[in-house]
Amino acid sequence: MPSSEPPVSAAVVLSRRDFDAALFDLDGVVTRTAEVHAAAWKRLFDAYLEAHARRSGGPFQPFTAEDYQRYVDGRPRLDGIRCFLASRGLTLPEGSPEEGPEAETVRGLGQRKNGYFHETLEQRGVGVFEGAVGLLERLRAAGFRTAVVSASRNCEAVLRAAGLEHLFDARVDGVEAGRLGLPGKPAPDTFLEAARRLGVPVERAVVLEDAQAGVQAGRRGHFGYVIGVRRAGPEEALVRAGADVEVTHLSTVRVDARARGTTR
Structure with a gap:
């Protein structure tokens, strides 16, 4: 990934007027373990x-x-x-x-x-995407609840090694999916379980994914917004898989802290 400031593309704004939670995939979205x-x-x-x-x-x-x-x-x-x-x-x-x-x-x-x-x-070791960490911090400061949803059975160990446990209110990973008998992505069940644990309706939750299977899971679960995070692969492939928008740098995603009923 280039070290220069990422180019500004079409604005993606996550507002508390529209959403209450953000559900992040781990590998390739938050950590460089992909x-x-x-x-x-x-x-x-x-x-x-x-x-x-x-x-x-x-x-x-x-x-x-x-x-x-x-x-x-x-x-x-x-x-x-x-x-x-x-x-x-x-x-x-x-x-x-x-x-x-x-x-x-x-x-x-x-x-x-x-x-x-x-x-x-x-x-x-475990590398992280600073743009993703910064977005998580901005979301939590604005009152969003956050969850990590990963197919990996190593999710907890990776989060601990990267020092990121404090940024998530819930974790639904391969271990939890196995324990609960949940099918993996592209089925939406792990994302649905994360929204349930956060106490948030699916239409008030955002999914952030870098994999086509994960994007498909977000779309099939009827989540309010699906952001495809393109780290590799052809442009717009994640949109074709079902994402509402595709970004290459999460540092470009803006956060609006104004909640429903707020006029200014």
């Missing part, structure tokens, strides 16, 4: 695809950035594995939760990917 996840997924799938090509005698077609955006980003880990494998005409047994990362099953690959993620996280 690139850590992407690297872990590529390491996982390239090794698996190369081994499969050797066994089958077919060509090796590596995992691409487009594969990550289309099939994996924003989805629960096991859903991402199933979705990507299906895109290549491949299937694996589900396996059991007790299996280790060496197992050639969906759950085994999930364990392997999680190990790669933690290795990379330890090497790189």
Whole structure:
């Protein structure tokens, strides 16, 4: 991301007259862990695809950035594995939760990917998007309630490592979704649960997402406003997926503290 001041685009204003809460995805919106996840997924799938090509005698077609955006980003880990494998005409047994990362099953690959993620996280640490942190601070100062909604089962650890726990009133992550039996994005259920925990009607809540699956979840949940945060990928792809607007820098989003019934 360039270090210069971001260009000013069409104004996006979040006003307390219109909304009471903001629901943020974590990876790629608030923290720079999306690139850590992407690297872990590529390491996982390239090794698996190369081994499969050797066994089958077919060509090796590596995992691409487009594969990550289309099939994996924003989805629960096991859903991402199933979705990507299906895109290549491949299937694996589900396996059991007790299996280790060496197992050639969906759950085994999930364990392997999680190990790669933690290795990379330890090497790189947790970076944050300062524009997102600044927006969170402005929203909370204006009286908005905030929640983090993430497919990641590592959400709590990432928030703690980045020192961001105090910026959220609620957290609905992969652990909570599993405990409650909630389907992951693009289903809207995790966002709906976050709004319920905040005590806010969906039409009074804003969703901020960088993944097409997350944007689709916000649209399917009939939330009041869906902001697509484009960190990578083609321009307007998130709008085509269902976002009301697409921004590249959250520092450009303005906050109006005036609540309903306020005239000035």
